[in-house]
Amino acid sequence: MLSYFANPVRFQALSKWISPILGIGAIILIIPSWIMALFIVPADYQQGDTFRIMYVHVPAVFAASGAYAFLAIASFFSFVWRHPLADTAARVAAPIGAAFTFLGLFTGALWGKPMWGAYWVWDARLTSTLVMLFLFLGYMAIRAAIRDENSSARIGAIAAMAGAINLPIVKYSVEWWSSLHQSASISLSGSEIDNSMSTTLFVGIIGYFCLFGWLVINNMLSELDARKARALVIRSSDQRPSTASKQMTENPDA
Amino acid sequence: MMSQLKLIIFRDLLLATRSGGNWAQGSIFFILFIMLAAFALGPDQAERGFIAPALVWLAVTFASQLSLSQLFSEDLNDGSLECWITDNRSLSIYVIGKVFSHWISNFAPILLLSPFAAVMLGADISSAPILIVSLLVGGPAMVLIGGMASALTANLRGAGLLIVLISGPLLASPLIFGVGAVQAGTINSVAMKLLGAISLFSLVLGPLISRLALKIHLE
Numbered sequence: 001m002l003s004y005f006a007n008p009v010r011f012q013a014l015s016k017w018i019s020p021i022l023g024i025g026a027i028i029l030i031i032p033s034w035i036m037a038l039f040i041v042p043a044d045y046q047q048g049d050t051f052r053i054m055y056v057h058v059p060a061v062f063a064a065s066g067a068y069a070f071l072a073i074a075s076f077f078s079f080v081w082r083h084p085l086a087d088t089a090a091r092v093a094a095p096i097g098a099a100f101t102f103l104g105l106f107t108g109a110l111w112g113k114p115m116w117g118a119y120w121v122w123d124a125r126l127t128s129t130l131v132m133l134f135l136f137l138g139y140m141a142i143r144a145a146i147r148d149e150n151s152s153a154r155i156g157a158i159a160a161m162a163g164a165i166n167l168p169i170v171k172y173s174v175e176w177w178s179s180l181h182q183s184a185s186i187s188l189s190g191s192e193i194d195n196s197m198s199t200t201l202f203v204g205i206i207g208y209f210c211l212f213g214w215l216v217i218n219n220m221l222s223e224l225d226a227r228k229a230r231a232l233v234i235r236s237s238d239q240r241p242s243t244a245s246k247q248m249t250e251n252p253d254a
Numbered sequence: 255m256m257s258q259l260k261l262i263i264f265r266d267l268l269l270a271t272r273s274g275g276n277w278a279q280g281s282i283f284f285i286l287f288i289m290l291a292a293f294a295l296g297p298d299q300a301e302r303g304f305i306a307p308a309l310v311w312l313a314v315t316f317a318s319q320l321s322l323s324q325l326f327s328e329d330l331n332d333g334s335l336e337c338w339i340t341d342n343r344s345l346s347i348y349v350i351g352k353v354f355s356h357w358i359s360n361f362a363p364i365l366l367l368s369p370f371a372a373v374m375l376g377a378d379i380s381s382a383p384i385l386i387v388s389l390l391v392g393g394p395a396m397v398l399i400g401g402m403a404s405a406l407t408a409n410l411r412g413a414g415l416l417i418v419l420i421s422g423p424l425l426a427s428p429l430i431f432g433v434g435a436v437q438a439g440t441i442n443s444v445a446m447k448l449l450g451a452i453s454l455f456s457l458v459l460g461p462l463i464s465r466l467a468l469k470i471h472l473e
Contacts, residue, residue, distance in 0.1 A: 127426065134423040141419050145410055154470045155406050159420060162402065162463050166423070 006083040008224055015217045022214040029207030036200040053111045058201055059208035061104035065170055067097030067212060068132055072164040075157035087153040091143055092219035098136035124173035125181035132170060135163035258343050262351030270359035277359040280321035284364050287313040288371040303376035307385055307436035310372050314364055315425055319418050321360045322400040326408040330471055349461040353401045361397055365389050388435040394453040395428040398460030405464035409471045428452050
């Protein structure tokens, strides 16, 4: 099925439908989640209003881990089956994932100051998330450093897959080590927090994932267009010698 | 298989002895790092003694990575790697041999210097054995992860900083448990066992990934 969509033309046709759905989904989920978070959800009995930053923090880190998983899986497809489209997906996902990771770390720091008394502690969850940010940046650096497109894709894919080791560490760090960061309050089987809180959080998380998907698809489309434009430039430069010589004969002064 | 391993190790050690002292660069960097760290921390010996194992581990980590930048690129550029492949020899053996001889020529001198560095920083001499054991246990992880980054960037010129950029995030866990093992003070602490686990894990994954990367460069 995936190889069916690996065709760029089919992908472009399909993304015409999916992109607006994800874009509108992101808007109609994220904005209501903000409104609910700021006005409807009751204040926490211990943390007061400070905890409301959770509605930015948790979805951002969820989307960040999801982005790394996406990067690793796309790299796997690009490495094993050599689909150029999978490689494009991996390459555009990295900066977006890095941005989400940074947002998660930053809002976490803002939340940590009033709650833990420190912007940053070297705790397993925080450290592994910071490592994830550097993995994204390292991937981007290696992609930028290797000029040859084919070898850049393959080497980058290996680096991304090797870094996937960090993902379970991010996820289970709060369970493996006793840590300052709280363990997960919500899971698919149920939640330990108030219903209105978990609903708002779920809406936000799905909204952030829609936003991630929308950004990835649109960046992929512009990447495909850029590739087409490059191909056109190359094709036209192939014809340039003849036109140039023609101009020379017609207009010797120029 | 063993003969191939011996071949590559002896060849690399011979090259190291004739390289005009390239193998010592990591050690010199290590000593420089320790010296500058001591200057930065100021003259309070007691305070420095407490963080000495952490600083030594940090210095070893960086020194081991910086000396790795030329590990595979020379063989890739002068064609010896291609000869190795066309002789139907195993690429995994090549990677393991390469990393092992690098460990002997570059990492072992740093290892021998490390207790002196720790004492110079004000650590108690009685902590020296545990420091050496922790570096012996964690060293394979450092050179194997660095070797992986070096293989990934083998076809790039001046990849030194990029190697640290790739291997750095992965080196966080050996560093954490290595320092933890020294501070625990006993040989069979949990941190030491985890450090050994990381080394064994990188022994499985490191050569595999390096091999894949070198194959791509040879395509």
